[in-house]
Structures are given as structure tokens and as C-alpha cells.
Amino acid sequence: MLVKEFRYTITDKIGIHARPAGELAKLTKEFQSRVKIRAGEKEAAAGRLMAVMALGIRNGQEIVVTAEGPDEERAAERLEEFFRNNL
Amino acid sequence: MEGIKGKAILGRVAVGKLFYYKKEKRQVRRVGDADPGTELHRYEDAVRAAEQELLGLYEKACREVGEVNAAVFEVHRMMLTDEDYRDSVVNIIEGQRVNAEYAVAVTGDNFQKLFSSMEDEYFKARAADVKDVSDRLHRILSGQEESHGLLEPVILMAKDLAPSETVQLDKKKLLGFVTEQGSLNSHTAILARTMNIPALVGVPVREEWDGHMAAIDGETGTLYVDPDPETLALLEEKQACAEEKRRLLLELKDKDDVTLDGKRIKLYGNIGSVADVAAVLRYNAAGIGLFRSEFLYLEKNTYPTEEEQFAVYKQVAEMMAGREVIIRTLDIGADKQAEYFALGHEENPALGYRAIRICLTKPEIFKTQLRAIYRASAFGTISVMFPMVASVWEVKRAKELAAEVRGELESHGIPFGSVSLGIMIETPAAAVISDRLAREVDFFSIGTNDLIQYTLAVDRQNERLEEFYDPHHEAVLRLIEYVVRSGHTAGCSVGICGELGADTALTERFLRMGVDELSVSPAFLLEVRERIRGTDLR
Structure with missing residues (x-):
């Protein structure tokens, strides 16, 4: 199975802060696919709030988001939209 | 002392x-040889109770400090049910056969350390949130009330x-x-x-x-x-x-914007994002006189789509429920830069490639915005104004593009409302030919910040020029007076949306000139209202 992936550079002033991280976790749970966020060497499951926050992703940092599973196409699409609108 | x-x-x-x-003081007692089944059960019960408490807090906070600030309790609720947090507690209970209190305390401490060791101040400060969540669980487990x-x-x-x-x-x-x-x-x-x-x-x-x-x-x-x-x-x-000042001002919250002699003035609010609408509504402004659409462009890495813009304009129109919303089209350039526009370095950005000048040379970007605005106009009362106009042909060209957009929407059967078209008067050129411009549009809105800087040839960002930057300069006030007169002659309404609009030392003078509308930052609405209500034009 292929993995869907996209890159995104954070434009939010703080970075991936608590509120959007929470919304991201919620959104991720709507999909069956495994969604991960990679920032440099570190990686976390997007559905895990604390783990995502512990990545400490700041403004201007580039991340790679991957989705793997039966609905990966849609998951990647929706998540990309989420990042563009919120982060 | x-x-x-x-x-x-x-x-x-x-x-x-x-x-x-x-x-x-949280005293955590470690009880060994506890039954994991019982402890897990106690933990789950405590999580549920804590969730209930946090829901209640969220609702209380929503009422008292608004949804945006209440969000912290939503975050707490998510931390509470975070899988890593839960896994850690469960592991400790099962692996060490200890009581739930102890497992929660250890887990909480670990996650706190994780955050407090981070470099960034924002993330460091989240340790306090983790502690708050863990303390709540611990308190519930030990059977105490808040x-x-x-x-x-x-x-x-x-x-x-x-x-x-x-x-x-x-x-x-x-x-x-x-x-x-x-x-x-x-x-x-x-x-x-x-x-x-x-x-x-x-x-x-x-x-x-x-x-x-x-x-x-x-x-x-x-x-x-x-x-x-x-x-x-x-x-x-x-x-x-x-306190006295605040109390008196707050009494004006729902009062009309009418002078002592009974003239009604349109007091509007300026907004730079959707969040600002709340303050406009709170102080009961009659409309939005300047909706700076730039934030839609500045927050992005690429041009915002028609859909993204439409959603925002529609939301604002709906929130204002029929009150006028004047959207200023893209005013980027000079001190507001977005990289993807690739505007390049300019010797003189204030006199450079910006605002309507970009819109007319990149009509596709402009038309995308206009389409979004027209579509949103079906959901409220929307007006649109073009910034940085200096010549009649610019207005004519912008109107042509707006007409094209209307034609395209019509041919696709997409509904839109009636949208008044106006321009900002912020260059001395526009002020001087305002008699001609007035024949082209429905309204003027005077942007005093730029009008002052261009009229006096004083860069307002330059601190050394502070004593030369005189907002009350007679040249500026004469231009404003002329703009009001030529607007009214042609049946155009005239408003002021720059900072000078909130200058209460000038409110009476503006009203005497016949200014129809003042649009100010929501923080100044009550002060200006007080001034309007105390003015007698007889």
C-alpha cells in the first residue's frame, strides 16, 4: 500500500499549540488511516495530543504528514486543508 | 510600607x-500490592468525573470569558484522555501493582518534566496545564471536593x-x-x-x-x-x-449614535479578522466600515482560494445580520508583505506596487476576491471598496472587473445581493479629483493614515519625523472637507475609517463638515459614541 504524504510549513505565530493540536487529534480520529507527523528527526502520531505538543513545532518549521490506510487519500486531503486553515 | x-x-x-x-498539599501515598482490576476501575471512574468537571468549567468559562479563552479546558479534557497519558497510568498500575493515585502522580510528573524541559516558552508553560489535569485526577481519586x-x-x-x-x-x-x-x-x-x-x-x-x-x-x-x-x-x-470612566462608557453600550440636535451618525467598527466582530457587536456598532481583507492573504503561504474567502465573508455578513459590512479589497504591499506575491524589493514601497495597483495588473487574483465577496453578499449587506485609488481610470477598470464577475455569476445561476461600490480616499490626488470620482461610486471612505502621510510627505514609520507628522494639519482637514462636499454634491455618502476617525478632538469638526459615517477600532467605539451624543450641531 502506498503512503499519502504532504509537506507543510507552519505559519501560526506560536506553532502547533494546544488548541489546534487538540483539534488535529480529534480530526485524525475520524479516519481509519494511521496519521503521523514528522518534524526533523522526531515523529508522533497525529491523534496523540501530548506527543504532538512534545514535538514543539514552531512557526516556520516544515513538517511532513503521512497517512497510511484504507482512507489515506481523503485523510491527507482533509488534514492538509486543516493545516492550511488553522496552522 | x-x-x-x-x-x-x-x-x-x-x-x-x-x-x-x-x-x-498533594501527598501521594504509594500503596503496594494493590489489585490492578480495582485500581484501573477507580482510575476510569476518576477520568469520567474529571471530564464532567472540565465540561462544566468549559461552559462557565464560555459564558464569562468567551469561547476562545475557554478552549484551555477543552485542551485539558483532551490531555486527560490522551492515549500516551492513559497508557502510562495503566502500565504503572498493572506493572507495579500500585494504587491509581500513585500511578497518576508519577505519570503527571513525567509529562510535566517533558514540557518544562522544552526550549520554547509557550511549550514550557504547558507543564502547568499537565499539572492542573493530574492534580484534578488526584483530588477526585482521594475523594475531595473542589x-x-x-x-x-x-x-x-x-x-x-x-x-x-x-x-x-x-x-x-x-x-x-x-x-x-x-x-x-x-x-x-x-x-x-x-x-x-x-x-x-x-x-x-x-x-x-x-x-x-x-x-x-x-x-x-x-x-x-x-x-x-x-x-x-x-x-x-x-x-x-x-472605574468611573469605564462605567459611564459602558452605559453607552446600547445607546444610539445621535447628536444632541437629533442627527443620526453611522458609527461603524473596523475589523482585521473574524474574531473582531464580537467586539463590534458587543458595543452595538451599526456596521463594519473597514473589513481589512489582508489577513486572509497574510496568514497563508499561497493565495487564499475563493471558497476560503467566501466562507469568511459569509460568516461576517451573517454575524452582522443585515448591518452593513464594507470589505476593503486586497491592500497588500508597502508595510504588509506576503512572500508568495513575490513583490520584490522597492526603493519606495509606500509609493510602490501595492493595493489596487496589484489588483489591476493581476486581475485573476482580484476577480477571485470579488467573486467570493459577491457570493457572500447573498447572506447579508455587503459593500466593497477599493484602496489606494489615484485616478478615475482605475475606478472604471475596477468596476469593469466587478461587472465581469457579476456577469459570470449570473450565467452560472449563482445568487448575489446588491453590493454598493466605493473607494478609499487616501491619496491627495483622489481627494483633489473627488468631484470626478464621486460620479463613479456610491460612497467614499477616507483613509486618514495614508492621506496624512502622502499630503505632508512624512513617513509615519520614521520616528525622527514625529514632530512633523501632524494629523490635525490644516491641509489634511481642508482636503477632508473638500472630499465631503464633492461627495455629497454627487450623492455619495462619505465616511472616515482611518485613525483620525477615533480622534474625539475632531469629532465635532467632522460632523460639522457633514461626515456621514465614522468607522473606528472597536476599542474606541464607546468614546466616540459619547462624543457624538454630546455634540450639538445647531
């Missing part, structure tokens, strides 16, 4: 008795105050608070600011001050313990003045 410096969260004054708020009763009005002092504690405190009895820990960025600080409570952080508090008189001076960031009579009198006066 002792005066201790801290960092002020809010520039207000509070005077009252100090109350030392001591948290019940207690936040204040018996009398006090200035509360504490080593630290969690966001949840801040919200739960009885606002009627909380004159102010002082904490030793906590940063200006913490959720607690944000909540204090929103609740308008005078507060200081970074003050080394002492338990022996409990019961002493004290005063917080939010302007200087000082806590006075046992203030001497002079200091106290001074601060009390400061406080009384500010």
Missing part, C-alpha cells in the same frame, strides 16, 4: 486585603494559580491576584486579562502577608503591602477615575 516589583498582566489598580491561597470559596473581597496571592482555579474563583470577591510563578503568556494571564482582573506575576509572595492591606498598581507593576496613606490615596484616586 513595602513595594515589590512584578510583571503586570493588566494596567489596572486594585486595593484590598491580601488572602494567601494555599493549595492543599474548594475555591472566597469569604470576602480580597486580593488573592498564591505561589501559582492554575487556569481552572482562576476561572472558578468568585469574580465578585476577587479584587485582583498576585502570583510568584506564571508568565505573561500563561493561560492564567490570558484569562485574567479577559476577565479584566488586575494581576501581577513574578512577585515573591509571603504567607505572613495574609490579612494585610495591599494595593496592586498595574501601571507600574508594583504590589504595595501595608501601603502608607499617601500611596493609598493616590492609587485609590487612579482607580476611581478609571
Whole structure:
């Protein structure tokens, strides 16, 4: 199975802060696919709030988001939209 | 008298008795050889109870400090149910056969350390949120109720105050608070600011001050313990003045914008994002006189789509429920740059490639915005205005593009409302030919910031020119007067949306000129309303 992936550079002033991280976790749970966020060497499951926050992703940092599973196409699409609108 | 410096969260004054708020010390007893089944069950029950508490807090905070600030409790709820947190607690209970309290305490400490060791100030401060969540669980597990009763009005002092504690405190009895820990960025600080409570952080508090008189001076960031009579009198006066002014202004919240002789003025608010609409509604402005659409472009890495823009314009139109919303089309360039526009370096950005000049040379970007605006106009009363106009042909060209957009929407059967078209008057050229421009549009809105800088040839960003930047310069006021006159001759309404619109020293003069609308930052709405209501034009 292929993995869907996209890159995104954070434009939010703080970075991936608590509120959007929470919304991201919620959104991720709507999909069956495994969604991960990679920032440099570190990686976390997007559905895990604390783990995502512990990545400490700041403004201007580039991340790679991957989705793997039966609905990966849609998951990647929706998540990309989420990042563009919120982060 | 002792005066201790801290960092002020809010520039207000509070005077009252100090109350030392001591948290019940969390004593975690490790009980070995516990039954994992029972402990897991207790843990799950505690999580459910904590979720209920946090839901209640969220609702309370929504009512008192608004949804955006209440979000911290949503975050707490998510932390509470976070899988890593849960996994850790479950592992400790099962692996070490210990009581749930101990497992929660260890897990909480670990996650706190994770955050407090981070470099970034924002993430570091989240350790306090983790602690708040863990303390809540621990308290529930040990069967204690939350207690936040204040018996009398006090200035509360504490080593630290969690966001949840801040919200739960009885606002009627909380004159102010002082904490030793906590940063200006913490959720607690944000909540204090929103609740308008005078507060200081970074003050080394002492338990022996409990019961002493004290005063917080939010302007200087000082806590006075046992203030001497002079200091106290001074601060009390400061406080009384500010309170009286605020109280009087707030009484004007729902009053009409009518002069003493009965002339109704359109008092509008300026907004730079959807969040600002709340303040416009709170102070009951009759409309939005300047919706700066730039934020849609500045927040992005690429051009915002028609759909994204449509959603925002529609939301604002709906929130304003029929009151006029004047959207200013893209005003980017000069001091507002977005990289993807690739505008390049300019010797003279203020006189450069910006605003309508970009729109007319990149009509596709412009038409995308116009389409979004027209589509949103089906959901409320929307007007549109073009910034930085200097010539009649620019207005004609912009109107042609707007007509093209209407034609395209019509041919696709997409509905739109009737949209008034206007321009900003912010170049001396536009002011001088305003008689001609008035024949092209429905309204003018005078952008005083740029009009002053271009008329006086004074760069407003240059600090050395401060004494030369005179907003009340006769040249500026004469231009404004001429614009009002030529607008009215052609049946155009004329408003002012620049900072000068909020300058109450000029309100009467503007009204005498016949200005129909003043649009100001929501923070100034009440002051300007007060001035309008006190003006007699007879």
C-alpha cells in the first residue's frame, strides 16, 4: 500500500499549540488511516495530543504528514486543508 | 510600607486585603500490592468525573470569558484522555501493582518534566496545564471536593494559580491576584486579562502577608503591602477615575449614535479578522466600515482560494445580520508583505506596487476576491471598496472587473445581493479629483493614515519625523472637507475609517463638515459614541 504524504510549513505565530493540536487529534480520529507527523528527526502520531505538543513545532518549521490506510487519500486531503486553515 | 516589583498582566489598580491561597498539599501515598482490576476501575471512574468537571468549567468559562479563552479546558479534557497519558497510568498500575493515585502522580510528573524541559516558552508553560489535569485526577481519586470559596473581597496571592482555579474563583470577591510563578503568556494571564482582573506575576509572595492591606498598581507593576496613606490615596484616586470612566462608557453600550440636535451618525467598527466582530457587536456598532481583507492573504503561504474567502465573508455578513459590512479589497504591499506575491524589493514601497495597483495588473487574483465577496453578499449587506485609488481610470477598470464577475455569476445561476461600490480616499490626488470620482461610486471612505502621510510627505514609520507628522494639519482637514462636499454634491455618502476617525478632538469638526459615517477600532467605539451624543450641531 502506498503512503499519502504532504509537506507543510507552519505559519501560526506560536506553532502547533494546544488548541489546534487538540483539534488535529480529534480530526485524525475520524479516519481509519494511521496519521503521523514528522518534524526533523522526531515523529508522533497525529491523534496523540501530548506527543504532538512534545514535538514543539514552531512557526516556520516544515513538517511532513503521512497517512497510511484504507482512507489515506481523503485523510491527507482533509488534514492538509486543516493545516492550511488553522496552522 | 513595602513595594515589590512584578510583571503586570493588566494596567489596572486594585486595593484590598491580601488572602494567601494555599493549595492543599498533594501527598501521594504509594500503596503496594494493590489489585490492578480495582485500581484501573477507580482510575476510569476518576477520568469520567474529571471530564464532567472540565465540561462544566468549559461552559462557565464560555459564558464569562468567551469561547476562545475557554478552549484551555477543552485542551485539558483532551490531555486527560490522551492515549500516551492513559497508557502510562495503566502500565504503572498493572506493572507495579500500585494504587491509581500513585500511578497518576508519577505519570503527571513525567509529562510535566517533558514540557518544562522544552526550549520554547509557550511549550514550557504547558507543564502547568499537565499539572492542573493530574492534580484534578488526584483530588477526585482521594475523594475531595473542589474548594475555591472566597469569604470576602480580597486580593488573592498564591505561589501559582492554575487556569481552572482562576476561572472558578468568585469574580465578585476577587479584587485582583498576585502570583510568584506564571508568565505573561500563561493561560492564567490570558484569562485574567479577559476577565479584566488586575494581576501581577513574578512577585515573591509571603504567607505572613495574609490579612494585610495591599494595593496592586498595574501601571507600574508594583504590589504595595501595608501601603502608607499617601500611596493609598493616590492609587485609590487612579482607580476611581478609571472605574468611573469605564462605567459611564459602558452605559453607552446600547445607546444610539445621535447628536444632541437629533442627527443620526453611522458609527461603524473596523475589523482585521473574524474574531473582531464580537467586539463590534458587543458595543452595538451599526456596521463594519473597514473589513481589512489582508489577513486572509497574510496568514497563508499561497493565495487564499475563493471558497476560503467566501466562507469568511459569509460568516461576517451573517454575524452582522443585515448591518452593513464594507470589505476593503486586497491592500497588500508597502508595510504588509506576503512572500508568495513575490513583490520584490522597492526603493519606495509606500509609493510602490501595492493595493489596487496589484489588483489591476493581476486581475485573476482580484476577480477571485470579488467573486467570493459577491457570493457572500447573498447572506447579508455587503459593500466593497477599493484602496489606494489615484485616478478615475482605475475606478472604471475596477468596476469593469466587478461587472465581469457579476456577469459570470449570473450565467452560472449563482445568487448575489446588491453590493454598493466605493473607494478609499487616501491619496491627495483622489481627494483633489473627488468631484470626478464621486460620479463613479456610491460612497467614499477616507483613509486618514495614508492621506496624512502622502499630503505632508512624512513617513509615519520614521520616528525622527514625529514632530512633523501632524494629523490635525490644516491641509489634511481642508482636503477632508473638500472630499465631503464633492461627495455629497454627487450623492455619495462619505465616511472616515482611518485613525483620525477615533480622534474625539475632531469629532465635532467632522460632523460639522457633514461626515456621514465614522468607522473606528472597536476599542474606541464607546468614546466616540459619547462624543457624538454630546455634540450639538445647531
